[in-house]
Amino acid sequence: MPEDSIDRAPPAEATPDTATLLKRHPMQLLAIGAVLAATAAGFAYTGGFLTPQRLSPNHFIDAMETAAGGPHEGFRRAHAKGICIAGHFVGTPQGRALSSAAVFASGQPVSVSGRFAEAAPDPFAKDSSEAVRSMALRLQPAGAPEWRMAINDTPGLHVSTPQAFYENVVASTPDPATGKPDPAKMQAYLAKHPETAAFLARMKARVLAAGFAEDSYNSVDGFIFVAPNGARRLVRWTMQAEEPFATLTPAVRDARPANYVFDDLLARVAKGPVKWRMIATLAQPGDPNRAAEVWPADRAHVDMGELTIDHVESEATGNCQDINFDPLTLPPGVAPSDDPIPFARSAVYSVSFRRRTGESKAPSAVADKSAGARP
Amino acid sequence: MIRPAHRFPLLSRLLHWTMAALVLAMLFIGIGMVSTISPRYAQLVSIHKSIGIVILVLVAIRLINRLINPPPPLPADLPSWQVVAAKLSHWVLYLLMFALPLVGWGMLSAAGAPIVIFGSLHLPAILPHDAALFAVLRSTHTVLALLLFATFLAHLGAALFHALIRRDEVLPSMV
Numbered sequence: 032m033p034e035d036s037i038d039r040a041p042p043a044e045a046t047p048d049t050a051t052l053l054k055r056h057p058m059q060l061l062a063i064g065a066v067l068a069a070t071a072a073g074f075a076y077t078g079g080f081l082t083p084q085r086l087s088p089n090h091f092i093d094a095m096e097t098a099a100g101g102p103h104e105g106f107r108r109a110h111a112k113g114i115c116i117a118g119h120f121v122g123t124p125q126g127r128a129l130s131s132a133a134v135f136a137s138g139q140p141v142s143v144s145g146r147f148a149e150a151a152p153d154p155f156a157k158d159s160s161e162a163v164r165s166m167a168l169r170l171q172p173a174g175a176p177e178w179r180m181a182i183n184d185t186p187g188l189h190v191s192t193p194q195a196f197y198e199n200v201v202a203s204t205p206d207p208a209t210g211k212p213d214p215a216k217m218q219a220y221l222a223k224h225p226e227t228a229a230f231l232a233r234m235k236a237r238v239l240a241a242g243f244a245e246d247s248y249n250s251v252d253g254f255i256f257v258a259p260n261g262a263r264r265l266v267r268w269t270m271q272a273e274e275p276f277a278t279l280t281p282a283v284r285d286a287r288p289a290n291y292v293f294d295d296l297l298a299r300v301a302k303g304p305v306k307w308r309m310i311a312t313l314a315q316p317g318d319p320n321r322a323a324e325v326w327p328a329d330r331a332h333v334d335m336g337e338l339t340i341d342h343v344e345s346e347a348t349g350n351c352q353d354i355n356f357d358p359l360t361l362p363p364g365v366a367p368s369d370d371p372i373p374f375a376r377s378a379v380y381s382v383s384f385r386r387r388t389g390e391s392k393a394p395s396a397v398a399d400k401s402a403g404a405r406p
Numbered sequence: 407m408i409r410p411a412h413r414f415p416l417l418s419r420l421l422h423w424t425m426a427a428l429v430l431a432m433l434f435i436g437i438g439m440v441s442t443i444s445p446r447y448a449q450l451v452s453i454h455k456s457i458g459i460v461i462l463v464l465v466a467i468r469l470i471n472r473l474i475n476p477p478p479p480l481p482a483d484l485p486s487w488q489v490v491a492a493k494l495s496h497w498v499l500y501l502l503m504f505a506l507p508l509v510g511w512g513m514l515s516a517a518g519a520p521i522v523i524f525g526s527l528h529l530p531a532i533l534p535h536d537a538a539l540f541a542v543l544r545s546t547h548t549v550l551a552l553l554l555f556a557t558f559l560a561h562l563g564a565a566l567f568h569a570l571i572r573r574d575e576v577l578p579s580m581v
Contacts, residue, residue: 078437353537389541
């Protein structure tokens with residue numbers, strides 16, 4: 032503590048004691064109290080404490096945990112059952128022309144790590160019951176900013192707004208009395224959100240790929256690619272499987288072991304690398320930048336590069352398990368668009384990450400397994 | 407206004423008011439960004455990281471300045487408990503202005519997240535990638551931020567008490 036401030040200046044005049052002062056200045060005391068109360072109230076309002084109906088990322092995770100029958104401690108609140116992957120990405124000259132992102136710049140292999148997962152919140156769900164798979168990636172060019180993405184094998188998303196996503200989670204929550212979602216609530220939700228009904232129809236028409244290797248994954252959301260000359264294009268992209276397409280009948284799936292999708296991936300990568308082409312779809316003016324709406328099939332496609340996955344490994348401390356695949360971790364050359372979903376995903380993933388990292392975690396369903404070259 | 411016999415040097419006053427604005431903005435941005443899912447979220451997080459580092463640099467300059475330019479004395483007739491409260495709260499403010507940006511930086515490091523300020527400037531990690539460490543630091547960041555807000559309120563209340571009720575030289579010495 033500085034010595035000098037212990038010295039006191041001589042008093043200009045005698046000041047009464049504090050209690051007397053406060054009694055003599057009731058209005059001033061009231062004014063000070065009002066200033067402090069208003070500041071505290073403003074802080075509480077900004078934090079959403081005075082408006083509990085305003086959707087916060089905590090509301091989202093609370094609702095998702097409730098819909099899942101409670102949190103699965105230590106696991107992601109969605110896409111809980113997964114496995115870590117590694118490999119590399121090589122960009123094309125066409126990709127380089129469309130985005131100045133470092134991953135496309137050199138045409139040299141860029142280090143990639145990531146995670147394959149199934150979308151359900153139950154980390155021990157049977158693979159045969161899972162309908163949605165995802166690919167999460169970190170592309171880390173040497174000496175340049177990394178790019179994270181979390182993309183799905185679905186034809187678009189079931190909603191276009193965070194509000195609709197939340198309403199869908201609430202409508203899907205099992206009724207405590209029956210243990211099942213209330214069909215009336217889901218009917219009411221679908222009546223209000225025809226985009227979800229349209230998505231479910233597309234899902235019904237979709238043929239599910241046999242496994243992670245044969246599957247293709249869509250960015251779902253729209254992003255902006257910024258070209259080296261500054262030109263900005265609204266795009267979506269797909270990691271298009273190079274593996275020949277294959278599918279399994281429901282009967283075959285049901286007869287397979289609980290982790291067959293992961294076992295198949297391990298077996299496949301043990302034989303050699305698996306590859307995808309990254310195909311960007313360019314929006315035309317007027318195309319809806321809403322995740323539930325599919326763009327017309329005739330839109331221009333650009334081959335951005337090739338992804339190679341040559342290593343698979345069970346989740347463990349320090350690898351992909353401890354990474355938040357925040358879809359707004361974007362390098363220069365890729366920017367968020369006015370699609371509102373990635374912003375909400377970023378905020379909600381952050382809460383999921385915070386909760387799970389503070390919990391103790393059981394080993395993942397597919398534990399202590401690996402295949403392919405060590406990265 | 408009383409013309410203060412003892413006034414903070416100009417640099418001290420500049421640092422005080424600049425940091426007052428930044429710290430108050432940070433508290434509101436911080437509590438706002440963690441409670442929103444709107445497109446403002448990413449922008450707020452980005453601003454929060456940048457201002458955090460600015461505060462860390464400024465508080466280091468301010469501490470050095472304080473050692474070179476000590477603050478003017480408190481009023482001689484200030485009751486001793488208020489002298490203790492004033493000094494303690496000032497050191498708590500200094501401590502928190504250092505701790506919050508460092509814990510924030512450390513927490514992003516432990517999360518394995520890129521730390522980008524001013525849109526494109528990448529800062530190195532100051533801690534290893536460790537999820538459990540992240541969880542502890544993330545909670546610490548919130549607790550310290552709430553403590554900073556409470557200390558700020560006490561500081562504001564005390565400043566107004568000196569200005570409106572005691573009507574002494576304390577506030578004029580800082581303006």
